[in-house]
Amino acid sequence: MKTVKIWTLANAVTVLRLPLAILFPFVQAPLWELLILAVAAASDGIDGWLARKMGEADGVGALLDPICDKAFVLSLALSYFYSSQLSLTALLILLLRDIWMLLLSLALLPGRRWRDLEVKARLPGKFLTVAQLVFFAICALRWPTDALLPGLLLLSLLACADYTWTLIRQVRSKVERT
Structure with a gap:
């Protein structure tokens, strides 16, 4: 039976979007918002590349990635909605x-x-x-x-x-x- 490694580098990069999603509503400066957005966007591309490069593409990453994506998008959308920008x-x-x-x-x-x-x-x-x-x-x-x-x-x-x-x-x- 193959053991599933949950904490791979790729999965850690994926999960990085969760603290960014939590932090985002508290940031009120455009430059910081852009920085958080850039880091999250980069992590969304890097995680899959890392998983393939290191042979760690698995079901855990496939499950985590969309969850972290949705959490991040929801955080941004609600933040801008509640600040009356949306x-x-x-x-x-x-x-x-x-x-x-x-x-x-x-x-x-x-x-x-x-x-x-x-x-x-x-x-x-x-x-x-x-x-x-x-x-x-x-x-x-x-x-x-x-x-x-x-x-x-x-x-x-x-x-x-x-x-x-x-x-x-x-x-x-x-x-x-x-």
Whole structure:
């Protein structure tokens, strides 16, 4: 039986986003906000690279990465919302993909339809993540963001559609095998 190493360097880099998410609401200076954002964005790219380079890509990292990503995005979105930099509409657009994925997960719970399904990061989701990070950098600079919302909404809807279609194909394939 193979033992699972939880504390790998890659997983430590991933988990770094959690204290950054906790710290962010207490930072009120644009430069510090940008620094935290840059460190978190870098850690999101470095962790996967490290895991592959060191042969430590595993289920633990695959589970931790999206959790830490979501916690960080939620922290930034709520911080900017509560500081009145984001409207409720902007907040909902920023969280649309994650809310949709949660609803899809809940829909798959009955009957254990979620077993053996694999939801990996996909290109539309990665584009959305980059767009969100750029959006948050613009928020940190205190620049207006309303003009960016239609593009962010479009990317969110594309990511939602892509993940939905991927899950539908996996469920159909699973049903056909049984």
